[in-house]
Amino acid sequence: MRLSKIEIIHFGKLSNVSFELDKNLNLFLGNNEAGKSTIVAFIKQVLFGFHLKSKKSKFFEDYFPLDHVSPMGGKLFFEDEKNKYILERLYAKGDPKKGILTVFLNGQEVPEATFFNSLKNIDDDFYTDSFIFNQDLLAEVTGLDEKQLIERIYFLGAAQSNKLLSLRDKYGDEAGKLFKPTGKKPIINQLISQIKSQKELVGQAASEYEDYQKLDQEKKDLLSELTKFQKELAKLKKKQQQLQLLQTKEKNFVEYQNLKAKYQPVEFSQENFDQIKSLDREIKVEKEQVEKLKKQIQDFDLDQNQVNTDQINGLLNEKAEFLQWQSQLNNLSQQVKRLNDEIKRLESYQPELVKLQKYNDQSLAELKTDYQRAKQESQTLQKQTNIVPMAISGLVLLIGLILVFSQQNLMIGILLILAGIGAGIYFLRPGTTSNSAQKLFEDKYPFDLNSFDLDNSLSQLVNLLSKQEELKHDQTEITKLNQAINTYISQISVALNQELRSSNEVNDALNSLHKLLEKQQNARFKQNNLKNQIIDLNLKIKTNEAQLNKLLVQAQVKSLAELDKRRQLFLEQEKIKLQLATLKNNLAGDLKELQTYRQNHELDQELSKINDQIIRQNSQVNEKQQAIADVKAKQNNLADSDAVFNSNQQLANLKAQLRQESTEYLSDLIVTNWISRSLDLASNERFPKMLSSAKEYFGLLTNGRYHDLDFEKGLTVKNKNNKKVKVQYLSRGTSEQLYFALKLAFVEQIADEISLPVLIDDAFVNFDQQRIDNIINLLELLSQKTQVIIFTQRVDLANQLNCKVIDLNQEN
Template sequence: MKLTKIEIIHFGKISEKNYDLKPDLDVFFGENEAGKSTTVAFIKQIMFGFHLKNNKSAFFEDYFPLSKASPMGGRLHFQDGEHEFILQRTYASGDSKKGSLKVYLDGQEVPENVFFDKIKNIDGDFYTDSFIFNQDMLTQVNSLNQNELMERIYFLGAAQSNKLLALRKDYASHAADLFKKTGRKPIINQLINELTDKKSEVSDISNEFESYQALLLQIKKLESEQKQKQAQLVDINKENQKLLLMKQKIKNFDEYQELQKQQKNIAFSPELYDQAQSLSLEIKNLQASLDSKMQYVDQLQKQLLLQEQVKKMQALVDQKAEFLQWQNEVSQLKRNIQQLNDEIAQIQTINPDISKIENLTPEQVSNLRNELQTLKSQNTNNTQKAAIPNWAGWIIAIVGLILAFAMHNFVWLVLMLIGIGLSIWTNRESKDKGAEVDQKVAFEQKYSLNSDTFDLDSTLNLLYQIQAKQKTVLQNEADLENLNSQIKEFEVQLAHLLQVNVSNQETVISSLRDLTQELTNQTQIKSKFEQLNQEIDHLKTQLKLQKQNLLLTFSKANVQDQAEFDELRKQSNIQAKLKLQLDTIRNNLGDDLDKIKNLESENNSIDQKLADLQKQAISYQNEISDLQAKLAEIRVKQDNLADSNELFNKKQELATLQSQLQDEMLDYLSDLAVSNWIGRSLDLASNERFPKMLVSAKEYFKLLTGGRYVDLKLDKKLVVVDDQGKKKEVQYLSRGTSEQLYFALKLAFVEQIADEISLPILIDDAFVNFDNQRTEYIVKLIEKLSAKMQVLIFTNRKELANDLNSSVINLSSEVR
């Protein structure tokens, strides 16, 4: 069966890698940490299951994806003749530790055993021991001492020889822990010593037990005598009891006669007494309830206020809405006053002239109007006239004078006359205008008003508006004062009624709330007061009726009051008790009543008999005490000796030790037998396969040693033959040569079982410590081995990879 392809999904640091393999030899080259050992572990674990970090086995079982990749695992392709097997094993969260395995034969999924039957159902440990050659294997070999290595070499022909040797060693070691001929610590040696000591103890206790039995016979004799004396004492006590009983009966008879003398006939009715008791209790309860309610009424009476005060409180509460209305009106009036004052100030700001005429009388206003109209009228006339400057006439006159020298017509004369006339006219107008200016200045000084810009009607209109608003403000202030007066009066009444300081709206509202609650309380108190008075009247009626019924009951019982009735009941109880005592004594005496009447005179004779019996009882009691003292003394002696229980316990302990020794001996003999049986089985298995292995092994050994050793022979012992023909027993070989021999035999073993188990050999840096000369030997060995079996080489030695006649898979360039 040849491995043809490796598909790695996720395993260790390797992800998504495929390798196609040849049927004879493939070389995987890579530096350290390139993934060589990871690939070897992948091949083994896909076939035999993952172990992960919490279940490590001997070789590379703690691989897990470095990233959060899922699933872990991959596939192996095997070619078996014309058929192809594909093994797919994956691991994801929730799977078993071995992962999930699927086996495909020619593309169809088949049960696992179809594949494993082909390889004889070997396990991962067998595959590791037989088909994997790596530094861990060499490390195991290096850890063996010379004798252990010789055993490994000799028994290599047996399948699972490493496990069997380890198992044989465990059984032999366990047998040595159980027993040693000269030892003291092994458990069997300890049990033998304990058993000897325990037998001595049992012998001593047996002797004590014989003495114990002798004392036991004495105890039985004394106990028999004691029982006889006790029986006689019992008879005396019985006779004494009879006499005492008779004496007591006589005494009871005397008491019986005395009680008969005290008997009286009392006319007492328990029914009437119970009725009186019930009525008395009911009267008592009614009186208590009446007193309680009257006390409660007194308390409520103190809490009730006078009707006049309640009316005042109610009136104030009824005014709450009106008070709140007052408060709202006060707030509204304050806002109105503030608004009107703001409007007045705004008007005065817009027209400052208002303040200059607001204090004028109507007559002064009329004069102001006339003077202002005169000024405005003059200003209008002046405006309508052409504004001709004074110097314009003189210019015209000068132009006329100049023309007089230049022209000889009358034009210059006309111009001179016009200029002179115009100058005269403008001069007169200028004087009139000056007078108007003087009038305007006088007006402004008188009224502090600008006649050109002052608008009297508009200013008066604004003044009238201000005066109207001021009047409204005065009216609002009067209303506000009136409302504040009413609020103050309300607060005074409220403060006087509640005897608290009421200074603002919040305290008023809070006080009114308290008044409302107090009125509610007064209503409830009044209602409860009236209800209690009704209940009190009803209780008084009931109390009067029950008292009448009680007096009627006293009359029927012929008593005056409850005290007399109680005394009558007391006498009745005394008589009932007397009757009960008489009946009891009569029943106790029974048929002996008549007999006792006759024995009353013999009371002294009974006393004498009792005294005699007492003396006899004391004598027997003393004798019994002496017997008990003797018994106690013997029992003390007996307690110091071993009894049957102690003897039985010691014998049980002896039997337990014997049984424990027998069990340990069986374990010891079993371990010894199994160890010997494993050794014998290894001998038989090795003797059967080992000679066949020597044929291939001597050829591999020759290659590994560079021809220094040329042959292997097996007689009674395994010997090697060097190139000089000299024989040497294996135990005398050097350590290095012994390891080479082990390596050669292991390869020969794999070759020997190839007809039944054909799987690839994995060599992982097993030759990392070999020098160049020995590497040449390895190259020849691998070429020879790959001609018979499939070999996968994993190495970090570039010269070895180049020397092998095969293509090289470079892992260093694929895994980082």
């Protein structure tokens, strides 16, 4: 089977690479760390699984992808003359440690056993030892022996030979456990010794058994006599028990006679008694209930005396009015605040109003007349006085404008304009004139005639006085409302007997009054209910007392105390009656016999006579029992029939076991020999051929310096002088040549059964040019028989070999 292609998804430092391979000889060329060993490990781990480290497998390294991507693994493509296989093994977190293997045969997915059955189901260790060549495995050549090589050939020479080898060893071990000619511990050896000892025990038991039979007859005779004595003793004991029972019943008989004399029947009705007691208890309970109800009524009366219902109802009815007072008070308070603010604002903005408030109506009329006269005279004089100055000012202004617009004497024109404007403003300003009416007004009143507007001030005065009057009215109303509210709060405080500190507590207080009123109403309702209950209970008491008296008459007693005495007497007589019935039942059929013994006083004498007979009979029984015990003691020292039978049976068992173990021993021995012979026949031709090829290859690699191999006592080689040399004394290079010769010869011999590529990973490091030339010839010869893949950093080897070269340096 040839490897045609390698596809690596992620493995170690390699990711997403593929290599096409030649069917004979291939060479991967690369420097250190180029990935040569990684590819070798990839081929092995895709075949046999990742995480081989957990199995302590040879040639393992941790080849997780460097960047820890997922999935890890890839594909191997194999071909033979008929079929094409694809092995895809992937591993991701959570998968089994070996990864998940998928096998395709000619494009169809098949079970993995389909592929590995064609390889004889070899494991990873066998593949490493047989098909991988590297520096780490060279040292194993010193441990090779003929047995190891032959068993490897057995593995391939016969179908299921690995299982046959395990069976051969298993049956060989089992046979050794069963028998050894000179052994003592094996099972058959122990059985032979046990059978000899058991035969002696059987003869001794037969002799003792004759004496045992004689004593057995003597024991039977004694047992017959003992039985007679025991029967007689049993009769005596039975009679003794009867007399003792009568003796016991004699006391009961006396007691029976005494009780019979005391018994006097009493007329009494338990049913009538129970009815009377029940009525009496019921009457007492009803009277207690009446007293409790009266006490509750009295408590209600005390509570009601503390509450003035009319007063509370009146206060609750005034609640709506109280709330209206609060609302009015709130509105008036806001209105008073607003009026105060408006009055202050008027007085602040118009101080004349404060002065005007000091005048009465007559003074105000006089003020108005004086104001109008002064104002009228002032206006008339102002008009007359300002005409000439204003005309002169206008003329000066006009001349200035003409000079400016004509651009003649521009400076003078501007000065004339400014002078005309200034003169006009001066003559037009108020107060530039004076008259007698104005002077008189200002002397008489504290007002400036030029800035004082009397009509407006009087109008504002009316407004101010109106607001002051409204404010006074509202304050009076607030006082009245506060008095009403305080009076209402005081009444509530008295009703609750609790001082209220503010109107905010009134609502809670009214709720408390409402609850108090409801409580009182409920109390009255309950009080009436209690009174009705008392009436009903009193009626029941009278009815029950009448019924009680009627029952007492029927019982023929006058009171409950007398009835209790009669009941006590009745119970005492009933107890006696029960005792009489019990004693009579106990005495039963012995009553007449007891009367007879009681009259003649013979019971004690008869019992004493029987006791003496029992003592004598017990003595005879004990004598016979002791004699039988002595015979049994003698028999215990002899072998009885059971001992003889058991001894013979044990001897027979030992012989049967010996036959069974001997049969098993012979079966194991035959199977062991058969398996060994079968494997010898299967591998008869392989080992000599492999040894012959190994000698030929070793001679070729060493240029004839060594020509023979010997496995008799460990591995040795013969040089051209026929001198034997142990492997450990060979140079490292020669040891490696021997290693190549042996493994290549082995691979050649098993190629018909297992055809897999040989992987050579940097195994020529210690070879000189001559050895390289020799190994090239050998590899080219071997590649005609099986596929060879070389991994090396030696460029000279790549140049000399006639093969496909894959340069990993360029790939990277």
